[in-house]
Each structure stands twice: as structure tokens, then as C-alpha cells.
Amino acid sequence: MQLGQIDSPCSDAAGAQTPPIFQVDELLRRCMGDHWLASTLIERFTARLASTIQDIERSLAEGDRRPATSLVHKLKGEAGNLSAADLHRCAAALEDCLRAGRHAETDLHFGRLKSAAEQCCSARSSALKQLRSLNSPASEKC
Amino acid sequence: MRVLIVDDSPIALSLLERALATAGHQVDAAANGEEALQWVRQGVHRLIISDWDMPHLNGPALCEQVRKISAHYVYFILLTSHRKSEHIVAGLSAGADDFIVKPFDPQELLLRVSAGERILSLESRDMVVFAMAQLAESRDRETGKHLERVRTYARLLTRQLISTGKFAGCVDEQFAQLIYDTSPLHDIGKVGIPDAILLKPGPLTSAEQAIMQTHPELGAKTLDAALEKFPDAKFLRFARDIVACHHERFDGSGYPRGLAGEEIPLCARITAVADVYDACTSHRVYRSAMPHDEAVQIIAQGSGTHFDPAIVSAFLDQADEFARICRELADIEEDAAPDASNVSMLSRAGQASGALASLSY
Numbered sequence: 001m002q003l004g005q006i007d008s009p010c011s012d013a014a015g016a017q018t019p020p021i022f023q024v025d026e027l028l029r030r031c032m033g034d035h036w037l038a039s040t041l042i043e044r045f046t047a048r049l050a051s052t053i054q055d056i057e058r059s060l061a062e063g064d065r066r067p068a069t070s071l072v073h074k075l076k077g078e079a080g081n082l083s084a085a086d087l088h089r090c091a092a093a094l095e096d097c098l099r100a101g102r103h104a105e106t107d108l109h110f111g112r113l114k115s116a117a118e119q120c121c122s123a124r125s126s127a128l129k130q131l132r133s134l135n136s137p138a139s140e141k142c
Numbered sequence: 143m144r145v146l147i148v149d150d151s152p153i154a155l156s157l158l159e160r161a162l163a164t165a166g167h168q169v170d171a172a173a174n175g176e177e178a179l180q181w182v183r184q185g186v187h188r189l190i191i192s193d194w195d196m197p198h199l200n201g202p203a204l205c206e207q208v209r210k211i212s213a214h215y216v217y218f219i220l221l222t223s224h225r226k227s228e229h230i231v232a233g234l235s236a237g238a239d240d241f242i243v244k245p246f247d248p249q250e251l252l253l254r255v256s257a258g259e260r261i262l263s264l265e266s267r268d269m270v271v272f273a274m275a276q277l278a279e280s281r282d283r284e285t286g287k288h289l290e291r292v293r294t295y296a297r298l299l300t301r302q303l304i305s306t307g308k309f310a311g312c313v314d315e316q317f318a319q320l321i322y323d324t325s326p327l328h329d330i331g332k333v334g335i336p337d338a339i340l341l342k343p344g345p346l347t348s349a350e351q352a353i354m355q356t357h358p359e360l361g362a363k364t365l366d367a368a369l370e371k372f373p374d375a376k377f378l379r380f381a382r383d384i385v386a387c388h389h390e391r392f393d394g395s396g397y398p399r400g401l402a403g404e405e406i407p408l409c410a411r412i413t414a415v416a417d418v419y420d421a422c423t424s425h426r427v428y429r430s431a432m433p434h435d436e437a438v439q440i441i442a443q444g445s446g447t448h449f450d451p452a453i454v455s456a457f458l459d460q461a462d463e464f465a466r467i468c469r470e471l472a473d474i475e476e477d478a479a480p481d482a483s484n485v486s487m488l489s490r491a492g493q494a495s496g497a498l499a500s501l502s503y
Contacts, residue, residue, distance in 0.1 A: 077193075077223065078153045083245075
């Protein structure tokens with residue numbers, strides 16, 4: 001599926017203010033304020049996100065829904081832990097669809113997931129930059 | 143506290159580890175259920191936090207295994223995105239103590255771990271109970287391993303009853319834990335028996351025998367006093383039933399009250415089999431330990447008279463495991479010393495033949 005075919009992301013309402021791809025403040029809270037850990041996790045996650053999406057796509061193409069469901073479930077958990085809200089929502093929607101056997105919707109939800117994953121990869125640099133700025137002496141003074 | 147975290151996601155493990163380490167916990171990580179079980183066998187963790195969905199061995203299945211193999215109580219928290227009631231029931235049925243919804247909030251995680259720590263501190267209660275039981279046992283020169291064996295046999299019997307579905311709705315893993323914790327108290331009433339009788343190396347007179355047979359009631363009275371102060375303490379009530387009734391016999395010929403059949407609390411019927419098997423297979427200065435097969439024969443012969451047939455059946459199913467425990471928790475020979483209650487119990491029995499008839503103390 002091409003990105004151009006995807007009609008909308010998994011955001012709650014079209015036209016609403018777009019939330020950040022990574023909610024950095026929230027992620028920092030989960031990391032107990034550890035900037036280095038937050039940065040490392042974003043780097044690691046985004047580094048293998050494309051291959052995770054490929055694995056899911058391959059499983060779906062082979063009609064192997066069980067491993068696909070497992071991979072999507074794991075991705076959902078990681079996205080949630082990293083405060084990547086849209087990716088988390090898209091993964092949850094695809095997982096629900098797979099578990100419920102709503103085969104007709106699979107392509108739609110996978111497309112949204114893929115799009116959200118690509119947005120995460122694109123947002124990596126800005127998220128890391130934001131983390132660095134939050135960790136700078138200037139921000140501490142503020 | 144040393145905490146084991148189990149998750150197939152390295153990200154989740156990193157976040158868990160960071161949160162727990164911040165609160166001063168020592169953390170070990172396992173990437174799957176099998177790896178977690180290797181840790182559990184080392185017995186160094188008091189608290190486990192595990193993801194629910196993992197390949198091969200999922201969280202609930204891991205929890206069930208932990209409940210089976212862990213020697214002490216391990217507080218088990220499941221991390222899950224499953225919020226439906228059937229999942230909660232499945233988790234609780236597997237023995238989980240708590241749930242945390244994913245993605246977890248680190249502050250909530252730490253609060254729940256603190257709650258677990260508070261509950262685990264109650265285990266010190268069990269240590270006190272065991273110490274009290276050992277104190278009582280030390281008077282008649284039994285070794286501490288007698289208590290360890292009896293509690294292990296009793297738990298084994300209970301688990302066998304659970305697996306067969308016998309007494310379903312009555313026995314469960316909580317029952318198994320309670321019997322493990324409280325059965326060491328079975329002879330606590332011996333504290334009130336005079337040394338001249340308790341330590342008498344020869345047979346007891348009928349008057350002495352009558353005094354010796356007051357030990358279940360003496361023990362029960364002690365626990366009754368505690369129950370007055372703590373009427374809701376389930377473990378005390380359970381312990382009291384064992385103490386008061388472990389010398390009752392299924393056919394009503396036991397003491398102190400001559401209860402029969404299901405009038406005898408189940409925990410006491412189970413402890414009776416465990417206690418008699420241990421008496422039979424333990425070394426005494428006046429006799430050698432009875433071979434396992436002979437002890438099995440004695441228990442089997444007592445089915446329906448001395449013992450509940452259902453429990454004897456569970457015993458026979460697990461006889462090999464009894465033998466293994468007996469070997470593993472055997473007393474060192476020089477520890478064994480004269481014990482009047484067991485002299486009168488078995489020396490007159492002339493070893494195996496007719497021994498069952500004299501298993502009266």
C-alpha cells in the first residue's frame with residue numbers, strides 16, 4: 001500500500017490540533033526524568049521501526065495473522081511506553097481488527113499504522129532535539 | 143527489595159528498571175517466561191512484575207509456574223493492556239496479586255510495588271509462627287526438619303487434591319499456602335505437657351497417656367485466645383483446626399472429641415496423613431526409620447478408619463514424591479533423640495505390623 005492511499009491518521013478528530021508525534025514531557029516522566037534514557041529509547045525504537053512494520057506487512061501478506069497480531073501488540077505496547085500516542089492508537093486499532101477477524105478492515109488499519117510509523121521516524125530528530133533542549137543548563141535555570 | 147521484571151520488549155524492561163531503581167530496588171530482567179523461571183528457581187526475588195502477552199510462556203502461565211516452584215511467597219504483578227473482566231479473572235486465577243495497565247505510570251507502579259512490600263512483610267508473621275512451632279517441638283527433641291517435612295507433605299497432598307478436583311471449591315492454592323504456613327503448629331500444645339511425660343523414654347501409663355492426649359486442646363486454647371483478639375485472622379482459625387483435630391480419626395475413634403468423617407476439618411485430615419507418614423519414616427533411638435514402602439502400606443491400611451480415603455488416595459498418587467521429600471529433608475541421624483510421644487506411638491507397635499493401631503499420639 002502506498003502512503004498516498006491512506007486517508008487519515010489515527011488522530012481522534014480530523015482538523016483538531018495535531019498532537020506531537022512523541023509527547024516528550026510524558027516520555028520524560030516515564031523515564032523518571034532521565035533524558036539520556038529517553039533519547040536512547042527513541043533512537044532504538046525508531047531505528048528498528050521500519051523493519052517491524054515490514055515484518056507485520058509480511059505476516060499479513062502471508063495470511064499469518066497470529067504472528068502479525070503478536071507483533072502489532074508488541075508495537076502498541078512500545079509506542080504507548082514511548083508516548084507515541086498516534087502510533088499507539090493505530091496499533092491498537094489494527095490489533096482489535098485482527099483479533100476480531102475483521103479482515104476487510106485490515107488494509108485500512110495497517111495503512112494508518114504504517115503512516116504513523118513513518119511520522120515517528122520523521123519526528124525522531126525533533127524529539128531528540130527537544131530532549132536535548134530540556135536537558136540544557138538554560139532550561140534548568142528556567 | 144530484589145525485583146524480577148519480565149517482558150519481551152527491551153523498551154518496557156528499560157522503563158521498568160529505571161523506575162524501580164529510582165526507588166532503590168535491585169532489579170533483574172528476563173526477556174521471556176523461560177528465562178524468568180530460571181531466576182525464580184534461584185529463589186532470590188520476592189516480587190515479580192511480568193508482561194501478560196509474551197511468546198511461549200505468557201504472564202499468567204508464568205505466574206502459575208512461580209506458584210508451583212517457589213518455596214516462599216512471591217508477589218506477582220501482571221502488566222497488561224487487557225482490561226476485560228475475563229482477563230482479570232484469568233490473571234487472578236493464575237495467582238496474580240495485582241495488575242498494572244499498560245502503558246504504565248511509573249508513580250503508580252512504585253505505589254503498587256510498595257503495596258506488595260507491605261503484604262510481603264506479613265510473611266514475617268509466618269516466620270514467627272514457624273519459630274513458635276519449632277520452640278514447641280524443641281521440647282520433645284524433634285528436629286526442625288520434622289516441621290519442614292510435615293508442611294511440605296501437607297501442601298503436596300493439598301495440591302494433589304486440587305489437581306484431582308476432589309474438594310473443588312474448598313481447596314485451592316490459597317488453601318495449600320495456608321496449610322503450608324500453619325501445619326507446623328500441629329503439636330504446639332505439647333508445650334503444656336510436663337517433661338516427665340513428654341520426654342519419658344518408655345511406654346506411658348494410662349494416666350500419662352490421658353495427659354499427653356490433652357495436647358490438641360491445650361494448643362487449641364492458645365490459639366483461641368489469639369482468635370479472640372484477631373477474629374478475622376483466617377490463618378489462625380485454620381491453624382486452630384489443625385491443632386485441635388489432627389489426632390481425630392475418620393471413623394470417630396480419635397481424640398480429643400471423637401469427631402468423624404467430615405466433622406473433622408479438611409486441613410486436619412490432611413495434616414494427619416502428613417504427620418503419621420513422617421512419624422513412620424523418621425528415625426528414633428528405639429527404632430530405625432520405617433522404610434517408605436512400609437509407611438505407605440500403613441497409611442493405605444488406615445484408609446477409612448484412621449484417614450479420609452480421599453486423602454489416602456491423594457497420598458498414594460503422590461507416594462513417590464513423598465519418598466523424594468523424605469530423602470531430601472531427612473534428619474541428620476545424631477539429631478534424632480528419644481521422644482515419649484513417639485515411643486508410645488511406635489515402639490509398642492513392633493515396627494510395621496499393627497503400628498497403625500498404636501499411632502495414637
